[in-house]
Amino acid sequence: MRNRTRAGSIPRYTRHTRGNDEAVFVRHTQSGAGSGGGGTRRRLYAGRVRHRSFGHGYGHGPAPSSAAPSASPTTDAKPPSPSSTAPTATATPSGTAAPKPLLGDGDENEQVRELQARLRQLDFFDRAPTGFYGTMTAGAVRKFQARRGLPETGSVDGKTWQTLLSVTRKPTADELKPATTNKLDTPDPRCMTGRVLCISKESRTLAWMIDGKVVSSMDVRFGSENTPTREGLFKVEWKAKDWTSTIYHTPMPYAMFFSRGQAVHYSADFAARGYAGASHGCVNVRDRAKLSALFDEVKVGDKVVVHW
Numbered sequence: 001m002r003n004r005t006r007a008g009s010i011p012r013y014t015r016h017t018r019g020n021d022e023a024v025f026v027r028h029t030q031s032g033a034g035s036g037g038g039g040t041r042r043r044l045y046a047g048r049v050r051h052r053s054f055g056h057g058y059g060h061g062p063a064p065s066s067a068a069p070s071a072s073p074t075t076d077a078k079p080p081s082p083s084s085t086a087p088t089a090t091a092t093p094s095g096t097a098a099p100k101p102l103l104g105d106g107d108e109n110e111q112v113r114e115l116q117a118r119l120r121q122l123d124f125f126d127r128a129p130t131g132f133y134g135t136m137t138a139g140a141v142r143k144f145q146a147r148r149g150l151p152e153t154g155s156v157d158g159k160t161w162q163t164l165l166s167v168t169r170k171p172t173a174d175e176l177k178p179a180t181t182n183k184l185d186t187p188d189p190r191c192m193t194g195r196v197l198c199i200s201k202e203s204r205t206l207a208w209m210i211d212g213k214v215v216s217s218m219d220v221r222f223g224s225e226n227t228p229t230r231e232g233l234f235k236v237e238w239k240a241k242d243w244t245s246t247i248y249h250t251p252m253p254y255a256m257f258f259s260r261g262q263a264v265h266y267s268a269d270f271a272a273r274g275y276a277g278a279s280h281g282c283v284n285v286r287d288r289a290k291l292s293a294l295f296d297e298v299k300v301g302d303k304v305v306v307h308w
Contacts, residue, residue: 104155107133115156117171118164119144128178180205180217187212188307190233196303197256197264199283201231204275206264206283208294215297218290221270223281230281234258234304241295248280253288254295258304266291 103112108131116129116137125140138154145152148163156164182205191198192212199206199220207217222229236256243255243265255265267284269277274286283306285291 101153101155101157102161103133105133105135105138112137113176114171115161115164116140117175118168120175121168121171126183128181128183129176178217180219182219184214184217187214188305190303190305190307194303195299196305197236197258197298199264199304199306201229201306201308206285208297216290216294218285218287218294220264221267221275221277221284221286222279224278227279227281229279229283229306230259230262231306231308232259234306236298236300236302236304238300239295239298245280252282254285254291256295256298256304264291264304 103115110131112133113129113131115133116125116131119125119137119140120127120129122144124144125137127136141156141160142152142154144150144164145154145160148167150160150163153160182203184205184207185200185203187198187207187209188200190196191207191209194211196209197206198209201222204220204222205217206220208215236258238257240255240257241253243252244250245252247261251268252263252265255263257263262281262283264283264285266288267279267282267286270279270284271286271288
């Protein structure tokens with residue numbers, strides 16, 4: 001019969017590991033019932049273990065697919081690990097090698113940050129540089145290439161990079177790592193004189209301004225529909241470096257009160273969850289170091305303008 005080595009004998013296999021990825025399979029044949037034999041015959045089968053199923057629990061599972069996973073676009077907001085392999089040139093239909101890309105989707109380094117800062121100088125990139133090359137950066141590169149008559153690949157080759165260098169200047173430290181993620185709004189006219197905390201609900205930013213010049217800036221968030229942040233012209237009434245809300249019993253470090261309990265202050269929740277939450281009416285700041293420096297500069301009596 002098939003699967004029997006001889007009459008009444010049923011083959012059985014056991015697996016014995018030898019080394020990291022080599023196994024020995026031992027074939028046992030025992031005499032079946034009524035055969036009169038009580039002995040066991042063993043035959044060794046040795047070989048490299050591959051990722052395939054041997055059945056009956058002996059294997060490592062199905063073999064993995066040999067096809068590489070298809071690449072999917074990434075976003076600038078959530079970067080994956082930087083690419084560890086250098087890009088290679090690919091052949092075009094005509095048989096000639098395509099230009100070798102210097103930067104492309106998924107890259108994360110300081111050259112990407114410089115690329116974004118230069119594109120921002122030309123208004124192709126409308127946010128603070130992140131150093132990560134995602135879909136927003138690719139879109140900005142594509143627009144630049146279209147404007148300059150270059151192939152619209154969305155990635156940066158030598159020609160695109162040299163063209164960009166020729167029409168932009170070297171970014172400053174503030175351009176490479178600006179104080180805010182959000183782009184500053186045009187200052188309200190009331191912010192153009194004196195010492196002012198100029199707070200824009202439109203851009204969700206706070207700009208510390210002296211005589212019309214922005215000294216520092218930071219991202220902010222406001223109250224919800226049920227507890228809105230009041231708008232208008234105010235002044236800093238009092239300050240407290242370490243304060244806890246007497247209503248909500250939550251910490252309010254570096255609080256600068258400007259309107260009946262509403263204040264500019266640091267928020268750990270804003271730092272952790274961003275715009276997924278809201279304040280109870282105060283102006284939350286998520287950059288503790290920036291706000292600490294601002295707290296030392298602002299004086300009681302300085303203006304506060306909250307506007308759209």
